[in-house]
Amino acid sequence: MYWDPLPTVAASTNQPVAGAEELLLWPPESYLLGKWELRDWRNVPGPFYGAETDSCWAGRLVAPDHVVYEDERFGEVVFRQPRDVQETHRLLSAAWQDPFCGYAADGDQHWTLALIREWWAERARLAAWIEDLQRRWSVEGNEDEQEAATGLRAYAGYLADGVEGCLREYGFWLEHRRSARPGETLPDLG
DSSP states (O other), X not given: OOOOOHHHHHTOTTOEETTEEEEEXXXXXXXXXXXXXXXXXXXXXXXXXXXXXXXXXXXXXXOTTTEEEOSSSOOEEEOSOOOSHHHHXXXXXXXXXXXXXXXXXXXXXXXXXXXXXXXXXXXXXXXXHHHHHHHHHHHHOOHHHHHHHHHHHHHHHHHHTTHHHHHHHHHHHXXXXXXXXXXXXXXXXX
16 A cells, blocks of 8 residues: 655654754755756656755665665665655655755656656666666775665665555556555556
C-alpha cells in the first residue's frame, strides 16, 4: 500500500533536524527548491528527488536508507521514497542540510504512469551504473567512497527486489490519488 509522505512534509516546520536535534526544520517551501527539469535521472520516481544538490555528501549521514551519491557532480540522489513519518523526517533533514536547496518534494505534480514506465524501462542502464560505481568505490575508493558504495549496494538490492512493487503502488496513487484497496489491480510497468 502506498504511503503519502506529503502530510508529514506539510507538518514538519519546527521539528528537530535528525542528527542535530538542537536545530529545527524550516518551512519546507524554504529549502525544498529543487527544479523538476534539473532532477537527476537516477532518482526513483516519487514525491522526493534531488536536482543539482550539493557535493558535500551529507545526505547519507541522516538518511542512509534513502540517499546515494552520483559520480559526475557528486550530488545526492533519492533511491528510496520514505514509507513512514520517521523516514520522511530523515529525508527532510538531508534536504534541509543541502546548501543548494536542490531537493524537492513535488514529484506528484510531475510523475505520471507513463513517465514511471519510461524510468522502469531504463533500469538496466541504472543497474549497470550502480554496479560500476559500487565496484570502483569499494575497491579504489577512500573511506567516504567505500561508505557510499554501501548505499549503492542497497540501491542495487532495492532495484532488483522491491522497487517494482513500490512503483506499481505509486502509479496507482497517481492515477487515483488513493492507495489501492485489497483486490484492486495495480498497473503494470510494461
